[in-house]
Amino acid sequence: MKIDKFGLGSLIIGALIVVSMLEFFFMENGWTMGGLINAVIVTIQGAIVLAGIFLFVIGILLLWL
DSSP, X not given: OOOXXXXXXXXXXXXXXXXXXXXXXXXXXXXXXXXXXXXXXXXXXXXXXXXXXXXXXXXXXXXXX
């Protein structure tokens, strides 16, 4: 199996971003299960909002065109 340097670098940078955002926004009092659950809930809420915006834009485009 060949290891791509760019793939490995993006994997490491992505993991560092996720861990640092979790630490900064959800784990102020240490890494707890409650903090992880809050992070999952906020992620799901964000995905629902993005899906709603996406559907809204599609609706406007279908009405306009």
